[in-house]
Amino acid sequence: MSRYRILSHTADTGIVAVGATLEEVFENAAFGMFDLMFDLSLVPPEEECHVEVEGDDPAELLVAWLSALLTEADIRGLAFCRFRLEGLRSCCLSGGAAGSAAARLILRGPPIKAVTYHGLAVEETPEGWAARVIFDV
Amino acid sequence: MDFRRIGEVTWELAPEGGMRVPGRVFASASLFAKAEADQALRQVANVAHLPGIVEASFAMPDIHWGYGFPIGGVAATDVAAGGVVSPGGVGFDICCGVRLLASALREEDFRRRRVDIMGELDARIPRGLGKGAVAAKRLLDEVLERGAAAAVEAGFGVPHDLERCEERGTSAGADPGAVSARARERGSGQLGSLGAGNHFLEVQVVDRVEDPGAAEAFGLAPGMVTVMIHCGSRGLGHQVCTDYLADMGRAMNRHGISVPDRQLACVPVLSKEGEAYLGAMAAAANFAWANRHVLAHATREAVAAALGTSPAKTGMELVFDVAHNLAKVEEHRVGRYSRRLCVHRKGATRAFGPGHPALPPGLRDWGQPVLIPGSMGTASWVLRGLAGNPAFATAAHGAGRVMSRSAAKKTRGGREVMHDLEAEGITVRPGSVSLLAEEAPFAYKDVDAVVDVCARAGLAAPVARLRPIGVVKG
Numbered sequence: 001m002s003r004y005r006i007l008s009h010t011a012d013t014g015i016v017a018v019g020a021t022l023e024e025v026f027e028n029a030a031f032g033m034f035d036l037m038f039d040l041s042l043v044p045p046e047e048e049c050h051v052e053v054e055g056d057d058p059a060e061l062l063v064a065w066l067s068a069l070l071t072e073a074d075i076r077g078l079a080f081c082r083f084r085l086e087g088l089r090s091c092c093l094s095g096g097a098a099g100s101a102a103a104r105l106i107l108r109g110p111p112i113k114a115v116t117y118h119g120l121a122v123e124e125t126p127e128g129w130a131a132r133v134i135f136d137v
Numbered sequence: 138m139d140f141r142r143i144g145e146v147t148w149e150l151a152p153e154g155g156m157r158v159p160g161r162v163f164a165s166a167s168l169f170a171k172a173e174a175d176q177a178l179r180q181v182a183n184v185a186h187l188p189g190i191v192e193a194s195f196a197m198p199d200i201h202w203g204y205g206f207p208i209g210g211v212a213a214t215d216v217a218a219g220g221v222v223s224p225g226g227v228g229f230d231i232c233c234g235v236r237l238l239a240s241a242l243r244e245e246d247f248r249r250r251r252v253d254i255m256g257e258l259d260a261r262i263p264r265g266l267g268k269g270a271v272a273a274k275r276l277l278d279e280v281l282e283r284g285a286a287a288a289v290e291a292g293f294g295v296p297h298d299l300e301r302c303e304e305r306g307t308s309a310g311a312d313p314g315a316v317s318a319r320a321r322e323r324g325s326g327q328l329g330s331l332g333a334g335n336h337f338l339e340v341q342v343v344d345r346v347e348d349p350g351a352a353e354a355f356g357l358a359p360g361m362v363t364v365m366i367h368c369g370s371r372g373l374g375h376q377v378c379t380d381y382l383a384d385m386g387r388a389m390n391r392h393g394i395s396v397p398d399r400q401l402a403c404v405p406v407l408s409k410e411g412e413a414y415l416g417a418m419a420a421a422a423n424f425a426w427a428n429r430h431v432l433a434h435a436t437r438e439a440v441a442a443a444l445g446t447s448p449a450k451t452g453m454e455l456v457f458d459v460a461h462n463l464a465k466v467e468e469h470r471v472g473r474y475s476r477r478l479c480v481h482r483k484g485a486t487r488a489f490g491p492g493h494p495a496l497p498p499g500l501r502d503w504g505q506p507v508l509i510p511g512s513m514g515t516a517s518w519v520l521r522g523l524a525g526n527p528a529f530a531t532a533a534h535g536a537g538r539v540m541s542r543s544a545a546k547k548t549r550g551g552r553e554v555m556h557d558l559e560a561e562g563i564t565v566r567p568g569s570v571s572l573l574a575e576e577a578p579f580a581y582k583d584v585d586a587v588v589d590v591c592a593r594a595g596l597a598a599p600v601a602r603l604r605p606i607g608v609v610k611g
Contacts, residue, residue, distance in 0.1 A: 074375075101267065103267035107571070110333055116229075117204075
């Protein structure tokens with residue numbers, strides 16, 4: 001099963017990420033976000049980062065997690081390809097990502113500026129979990 | 138949704154549910170039908186829920202589905218009556234906007250030196266991700282405080298450029314202390330960079346003048362080569378919006394505010410959180426004014442290098458610089474009284490009419506230049522603001538997308554789009570060929586139709602039409 005599918009949006013872009021667990025859907029949403037910009041099969045996991053974020057519910061936590069990864073990637077000039085959630089609680093999470101320099105990669109989609117709350121959803125499904133998120137590009 | 142046509146190009150939704158004012162859209166029948174195709178009209182209704190909103194939740198003729206606000210959305214809230222500021226009404230790319238440079242070149246001059254000019258622009262305009270920037274990191278503090286004025290002092294451009302910038306290139310009330318360390322880190326290496334997506338630098342030629350008096354006052358003439366730059370506040374602005382949106386969810390609860398879309402999170406302008414956001418937003422806007430200013434400087438140097446002359450001899454005078462993602466406190470008449478309003482323009486351009494005191498003396502008789510970029514391969518327009526504008530002195534900001542990015546890619550590949558443009562005499566220097574497909578002309582509405590509605594609705598009057606001849610994209 002694919003980790004995510006692309007949502008159609010007139011101006012921006014979005015994904016529905018899926019996973020067997022809430023942790024997995026968070027990791028797959030992060031994968032989907034960077035996979036929209038780069039062909040992640042070409043990105044080696046050379047540099048790592050660690051993030052810790054807070055949020056009042058799973059949806060807020062998802063935005064905080066994805067936003068923190070975008071910020072790290074922008075500041076360090078990286079494209080992330082691997083994601084690992086270490087601790088997910090109702091109020092906060094910690095996790096890591098690994099990737100390599102973005103400047104030497106070809107963009108296959110527009111750079112994602114930010115993660116929006118518009119149409120945001122994190123839901124349990126018969127197959128596991130699904131997260132819907134729209135990005136500003 | 139029950140929008141009724143109340144004028145030739147005006148559609149209105151009466152308040153329903155929690156809407157505090159009507160929704161009002163300026164569009165022809167065909168543009169309105171395009172807006173009906175997605176969630177843009179629902180977003181017009183959602184914006185009408187904002188506390189303190191006055192008159193209507195407006196949408197410009199280039200309206201399309203955004204996040205929270207529609208792109209092309211305009212909302213003014215009454216500051217003294219508990220009116221709110223909503224970061225979603227500004228967007229992540231704070232003070233994204235457009236700058237237009239005139240030149241002493243004619244189209245035939247460009248055609249003769251096309252390869253040299255496009256080559257220099259290609260080499261000197263940083264774009265894409267992680268590709269560096271024109272200006273040094275040490276300028277950041279000054280730029281957050283004073284915008285384009287700080288860039289001029291650092292040797293970019295010339296002082297009289299500032300006359301031709303909205304707000305003179307400096308947003309008042311900037312509070313660099315309200316900008317997070319992470320936002321500063323994101324912005325520090327990006328001052329003087331274009332980004333990617335729908336941002337561009339375009340070489341154009343004035344192919345039609347509709348209003349010769351205004352065109353002359355703006356510094357435009359038929360056959361003149363111009364350069365248009367479209368970009369914003371880069372990662373710094375994106376981070377400011379991200380930071381404040383995260384905080385505003387909780388702040389909204391403290392103020393007892395609820396909105397139909399979390400992306401519309403808002404707080405009263407006259408609150409600790411509202412003032413902090415507006416201070417940070419103005420600092421990010423200053424980054425954007427300076428960013429376009431630095432890129433314009435690099436453009437002048439690139440053209441001069443290609444022609445073997447000095448930047449001053451290129452005749453590249455600034456026509457104007459406008460923002461189209463910003464919230465500003467302005468005085469406007471509401472009913473019989475003048476009120477201080479927080480005017481949100483999300484994908485919409487300020488368009489002050491003739492005589493407005495904010496305009497520089499040389500433009501005051503004509504109204505503010507309004508810059509409406511098309512897409513690659515289609516025209517862009519210069520308009521002028523009009524007295525009696527029905528939407529708090531606001532006009533459209535672009536052609537407006539009509540096709541999703543994935544649908545555009547399926548319609549035609551990046552290399553095909555590049556060939557199409559070259560066949561039309563438009564030289565393209567893309568950072569990524571693949572991205573060209575997403576920004577292809579067929580993904581956008583007809584910009585001429587958008588401008589026509591602006592004119593018929595009294596939003597702004599056409600001055601000159603610009604045809605693209607060269608495109609630099611991320």
